Amino acid sequence: MAAIAMTPCGDFRESYRADTTIFPTRLSRAFAIAGIAALCLVPLTGDRYVLSLMIQIGYLGIAALGLNILVGFTGQISIGHAAFFGVGAFASAWFVEHGAPVLAAIPLAGLATTAVGMVFGIPAARLKGLYLAIATLAAQFILEDFFARAQWFTGGVAGRVTLRPSLFGYSFDTDEAYFYVVLAWVALSFLAAANLMRTRDGRALVAVRDHYLSAEIMGINLTYYRTLSFGISSFFAGIGGALYAHYLLFVSVEAFTILFSIQFLGMIIIGGLGSVMGSMMGSAFMVLLPEVVQGFADALAGGMIDRALGLGNAVSFLREMAIGAAIILFLIFEPDGLAHRWRLIKAYWKLYPFAH
Amino acid sequence: MKQDTPILEAAQVSLRFGGVRALSDVSFAVERGELFSIIGPNGAGKTSMVNCISGRYRPTEGRILFEGRDITGLKPNHRAGLGIGRTFQNLALFGHMTVLDNIMVGRHHLLRNNFLTGMVYWLGGAQREELAHRREVEDIIDFLEIQHIRKAVAGTLPYGLRKRVELARAIALKPKLILLDEPMAGMNLEEKEDMARYIVDLNEEWGMTVIMIEHDMGVVMDISHRVIVLDFGRKIAEGTPDQVLADPLVKRAYLGEADDVPAGSEAETGAVA
Numbered sequence A: 001m002a003a004i005a006m007t008p009c010g011d012f013r014e015s016y017r018a019d020t021t022i023f024p025t026r027l028s029r030a031f032a033i034a035g036i037a038a039l040c041l042v043p044l045t046g047d048r049y050v051l052s053l054m055i056q057i058g059y060l061g062i063a064a065l066g067l068n069i070l071v072g073f074t075g076q077i078s079i080g081h082a083a084f085f086g087v088g089a090f091a092s093a094w095f096v097e098h099g100a101p102v103l104a105a106i107p108l109a110g111l112a113t114t115a116v117g118m119v120f121g122i123p124a125a126r127l128k129g130l131y132l133a134i135a136t137l138a139a140q141f142i143l144e145d146f147f148a149r150a151q152w153f154t155g156g157v158a159g160r161v162t163l164r165p166s167l168f169g170y171s172f173d174t175d176e177a178y179f180y181v182v183l184a185w186v187a188l189s190f191l192a193a194a195n196l197m198r199t200r201d202g203r204a205l206v207a208v209r210d211h212y213l214s215a216e217i218m219g220i221n222l223t224y225y226r227t228l229s230f231g232i233s234s235f236f237a238g239i240g241g242a243l244y245a246h247y248l249l250f251v252s253v254e255a256f257t258i259l260f261s262i263q264f265l266g267m268i269i270i271g272g273l274g275s276v277m278g279s280m281m282g283s284a285f286m287v288l289l290p291e292v293v294q295g296f297a298d299a300l301a302g303g304m305i306d307r308a309l310g311l312g313n314a315v316s317f318l319r320e321m322a323i324g325a326a327i328i329l330f331l332i333f334e335p336d337g338l339a340h341r342w343r344l345i346k347a348y349w350k351l352y353p354f355a356h
Numbered sequence B: 001m002k003q004d005t006p007i008l009e010a011a012q013v014s015l016r017f018g019g020v021r022a023l024s025d026v027s028f029a030v031e032r033g034e035l036f037s038i039i040g041p042n043g044a045g046k047t048s049m050v051n052c053i054s055g056r057y058r059p060t061e062g063r064i065l066f067e068g069r070d071i072t073g074l075k076p077n078h079r080a081g082l083g084i085g086r087t088f089q090n091l092a093l094f095g096h097m098t099v100l101d102n103i104m105v106g107r108h109h110l111l112r113n114n115f116l117t118g119m120v121y122w123l124g125g126a127q128r129e130e131l132a133h134r135r136e137v138e139d140i141i142d143f144l145e146i147q148h149i150r151k152a153v154a155g156t157l158p159y160g161l162r163k164r165v166e167l168a169r170a171i172a173l174k175p176k177l178i179l180l181d182e183p184m185a186g187m188n189l190e191e192k193e194d195m196a197r198y199i200v201d202l203n204e205e206w207g208m209t210v211i212m213i214e215h216d217m218g219v220v221m222d223i224s225h226r227v228i229v230l231d232f233g234r235k236i237a238e239g240t241p242d243q244v245l246a247d248p249l250v251k252r253a254y255l256g257e258a259d260d261v262p263a264g265s266e267a268e269t270g271a272v273a
């Protein structure tokens, strides 16, 4: 039963067009539009803390989407995603340094990251499983080393300072304004990915993942699509990295570690491998979890438990542990991720009160 | 049209895996419009032959000609465009995709939209193209009577339906030549009858040339125009179903020296023959 896409009674599709929309029902489409409208209002609340979390969720979500296209949809693996995120961050800062307006530097950084991704992706597309994992791990270390050495590109140990975007004299200096830049990129990226997955090349990626031998019989060139997936994945990593750079205004060569790469993997596992929206849910989870841990620690601060365990000093350690534990718990109990849970909840409410 | 060139020709095809001779010097030709069957005991090399035609294996010796053109070394993914489609003996659907998406993958080589035009769905013509092909795919869905499972995830379907979806996906390629590797294996009588009807319709109404591997001798003899028999990688007989059945070598391969026939195949084939 769960296999059949569930739609409410009375919601019949009268054309193939209505049957191929991103949002399965009129209501869900209305919800999505209302959701974006509501997000547009967030800056008006003036809550800087909420705003900064949302901006982080946004740029990390775009990068996670890229990784999900590679890992979740195409069935490849990458342990070097943070390094490509870093390439995007430095590239955008470099373009701005050399006179490009920030709003142009962001997509340029995406393209530059794609190019770098291709350098590693073209040989990697011929590898599978463990060998591919090792190759992407090599990319991670090579790029990290490159960041440390390529002073012209990264500023070396000093890192690189960069700017907020501006357009026609209006500067997106405040977090409130920058939020809209991130929101626009999030909307565009996720729409593009959702469209991709319902057209020829998106299906080809999933076909390569599910059964590469029959994919080949269907006329799909495996190497081309594995490389393409790497390219698209790098592009979104680059966009995410660029948005990160112009948000923090400073890019450090030490930020893009293998631990960060593993966090990206955690996001898509928690959100749901092979789910476009899951990438965003995973990013939100990964950003909010440490905040929740911090919140607990603060609430307990000074109390008996705190004194007994010395929580105050261990909070940063606790955060890392919570992330690790979350990944493991999801792998065991919810391997299809938050997106799957969300679908089940929706299906339940659609059939309510006839759920049984 | 060169009416006299066979649509497919295998010329002295041999295939070895180390010491195993899967095929030895097999030659045959399939005419346009034929419903052609390959039979033989388990391990006779039938699947290997189909793999040579679809490009999965490259013959150690010999050549495969499609419409007169040598395709022996052509990569499998270039054969869809020539008009060769196939199904697999062991199911090979895209398990996590819906039935509809599985079949749409069959349109891959006919679609022109790419990742860029796909991403801007409404702007670059991708939507128009996808919907046009969707309409044609619906004809295939109607033909195979799988409307009710359109949106089901392929991997969750029962065996008989999965076989049908695999056939639908192969038809979606618009092949001139379709290769069916045991399309009825594991089916009950009713499902077999349906499948036989689909195959005959494909051949007669849709105009596809069919090469079929099948163990059910009743069906093979009923619907095939011509049959070849493989045994231990060699072709031991060729002709109309009646001619082949009367052949003493065939009788021996199937019924005679029982210890030469791998266990299982005799029961499977003998029961219906």
Ligand SMILES: Nc1ncnc2c1ncn2[C@@H]1O[C@H](COP(=O)(O)OP(=O)(O)O)[C@@H](O)[C@H]1O
Pocket (backbone or CB within 6 Å): B017, B020, B021, B022, B040, B041, B042, B043, B044, B045, B046, B047, B048, B049
């Ligand atoms: N990929 C392979 N590697 C090694 N041996 C193989 C391979 N494919 C087929 N064979 C061998 O070739 C012979 C013919 O197999 P196959 O073509 O599958 O037979 P059939 O389809 O007639 O049952 C068998 O002995 C089988 O073990």
Ligand SMILES: [Mg+2]
Pocket (backbone or CB within 6 Å): B046, B047, B048, B089
């Ligand atoms: Mg076989």
